[in-house]
Amino acid sequence: MLKILTEAEFNRQLSSPEAGYLLFGDEDYTKQHALRRLREAVCPDPVAATFNDIRFTALDFTPSKLLDALEPPPMLGERKIISVTGLDFSLLRADETNALCDALGALADYDYNTLVISLSEGAIDEGRLPKKPSALLTRLCEHLTPVRFARITPARLAGWVGKHFEHNGVNAAPALCARVVDYCGTSMFTLAAEVDKISFYVRAHGRAELCEDDITAVAVADTSYDAFAFANALIAGDRPRALGILAVMKQQRIEPTVIMGDVSKSFCEMLSVRRLMDEGAAIPLIAATTKIHEYRVGLYARGVASTDGDALCRIIQMCAEADAAVKLSRGYEAIERLICGI
Numbered sequence: 001m002l003k004i005l006t007e008a009e010f011n012r013q014l015s016s017p018e019a020g021y022l023l024f025g026d027e028d029y030t031k032q033h034a035l036r037r038l039r040e041a042v043c044p045d046p047v048a049a050t051f052n053d054i055r056f057t058a059l060d061f062t063p064s065k066l067l068d069a070l071e072p073p074p075m076l077g078e079r080k081i082i083s084v085t086g087l088d089f090s091l092l093r094a095d096e097t098n099a100l101c102d103a104l105g106a107l108a109d110y111d112y113n114t115l116v117i118s119l120s121e122g123a124i125d126e127g128r129l130p131k132k133p134s135a136l137l138t139r140l141c142e143h144l145t146p147v148r149f150a151r152i153t154p155a156r157l158a159g160w161v162g163k164h165f166e167h168n169g170v171n172a173a174p175a176l177c178a179r180v181v182d183y184c185g186t187s188m189f190t191l192a193a194e195v196d197k198i199s200f201y202v203r204a205h206g207r208a209e210l211c212e213d214d215i216t217a218v219a220v221a222d223t224s225y226d227a228f229a230f231a232n233a234l235i236a237g238d239r240p241r242a243l244g245i246l247a248v249m250k251q252q253r254i255e256p257t258v259i260m261g262d263v264s265k266s267f268c269e270m271l272s273v274r275r276l277m278d279e280g281a282a283i284p285l286i287a288a289t290t291k292i293h294e295y296r297v298g299l300y301a302r303g304v305a306s307t308d309g310d311a312l313c314r315i316i317q318m319c320a321e322a323d324a325a326v327k328l329s330r331g332y333e334a335i336e337r338l339i340c341g342i
Contacts, residue, residue: 001130001131002129002130002133002137002138002141002146003130003146004129004130004146004147004148005145005146005147005148006147006148006150007030007034007147007149007150009147010034010147011034011037014037014038014041015041017038017041017042017079017114018114018145019107019108019111019113019114019115020104020107020113020114020115020116020117020143020144020145021038021114021115021116021117021144021145021146021147022116022117022119022137022140022141022144022145022146022147023035023116023117023118023119023147023149024118024119024123024124024126024137024146024147024148024149025121025147025148025149025150025151026121026149026150026151026293027121027149027150027151027152027188028120028121028149028189029187029188029189029192030149030152030188031118031120031149032118034147034149035083035085035116035118038081038114038116039053039081039083042079042080042081042114043077043079043080043081045076045077047076048074048075048076048077051074051075051076051077051080052074052075052076052077052079052080052081053080053081053083054069054080054081054082054083055082055083055085056069056082056083056084056085057084057085057086058084058085058086058087058088059086061084061086061087063096063099063100063102063103064103066082066084066100066103066115067103067106069082070082070103070106070107070109070110070113070115071110073112074112078112079112079113079114080112080113080114081113081114081115081116082113082114082115082116083115083116083117083118084115084116084117084118085117085118086120087117087119087123088119088120088123089119089123089124089125089136090122090123090124090125097136101139101140101143104140104142104143104144105143107143108143115144117140117144124136124137124140125137128284128288129148151186151293152186152188154178154181154182154186155178157181157186157188157191158174158177158178158180158181159174159177160188160191161177161180161181161191161195162174162177164191164192164195164196164199165177165195165198165199165210168195168196168199168200168203169199169203169208170198170199170202170203170208170209170210171208171209171210172210173210176210176211176212176215179212179215180194180195180198180215180219182229183215183216183219183221183222184219184220184221184222185222186222187222190220190222194219194220197218197219198210198214198215198218198219201214201217201218202214216248221248221249227259227262227263227265227266228266228296228299229241229245230242230245230246230249230259230263230266231263231266231267231270231303232303233245234263234315234338234339234342235270235303235304235307235312235315237342239339239340242339243336243339246259246332246335246336246339250332256326256331256332256334256335257323257326257327259335260319260322260323260326260335261323263319264316264319264320264323267312267315267316267319268316269290269292269296269300270300270303270304270307270312271309271312271313271316272286272290272292273286273290273292273297273300273301273304274304274307274308274309274312275309276289276290277301277304278309283297283298283301286301315342318338318341318342319338322334322335322337322338325337
């Protein structure tokens with residue numbers, strides 16, 4: 001079984017880093033933060049960092065450049081850090097991957113380096129971790145210590161949002177922090193920007209206390225979350241909530257065809273999850289089979305717990321009819337009729 005560090009385990013190594021790390025997983029924001037902290041740990045002196053903090057992106061990286069960067073010893077310090085960002089292994093040819101792995105083999109010859117390859121979400125086939133990693137991930141981890149950055153749960157995100165508000169001089173109740181996550185989505189990049197925007201709005205009005213109206217006044221709603229919440233409200237028969245979500249999407253001027261496309265996709269994914277649940281599949285297996293993120297599979301599983309596959313098929317058929325009507329009328333009336341008809 002491949003030993004994979006968590007973000008917390010990686011943080012504990014910052015004072016004495018290993019020779020090489022492979023940062024991968026779903027949460028790109030925390031990956032960037034981790035790389036920044038590692039750079040600061042290896043090169044605390046800004047003057048020395050000029051020589052000892054070497055950075056490559058996918059646009060300027062080659063294995064031969066990596067070999068050239070590994071050899072020189074550090075200047076004005078004990079270690080160098082070499083980082084490579086932006087690689088996408090789904091786009092690399094086999095010979096390019098082989099050349100990179102060959103270059104990684106030289107890392108052990110220069111013990112004053114810390115090499116970091118940081119991959120964006122989806123840039124490598126992970127396989128089925130931790131027992132069955134992909135062949136490429138296994139090969140890279142012969143030279144690099146893997147660190148997986150998992151998607152952060154909404155509950156933890158709400159706590160993080162609260163601290164971000166506090167840093168901006170705004171007091172936000174836990175329930176409102178959770179509301180920000182619900183409204184803006186779970187991308188930490190998006191949340192950071194939206195919390196800053198809401199904070200500046202609150203302070204500009206001479207206040208230091210967040211209220212719910214501040215969120216909807218300036219924040220941008222996450223449409224993918226709205227589509228999922230809309231589908232959940234339809235399944236639950238919660239017409240007031242479904243109409244409320246539709247009203248928000250109207251305010252955002254989201255095209256009715258886009259709404260129906262997203263909602264139909266959500267229901268089709270729910271049906272796939274429901275069918276596999278009926279076969280006794282667990283959430284990790286469902287995620288691997290459907291290629292839907294495990295976190296979203298869990299949300300779908302809870303949403304369809306009391307709805308069978310036949311009912312979902314009927315709803316999907318109703319969505320298809322509503323979609324056809326929307327394309328003819330270009331208005332929201334067909335969606336409203338769909339809400340009242342389920």
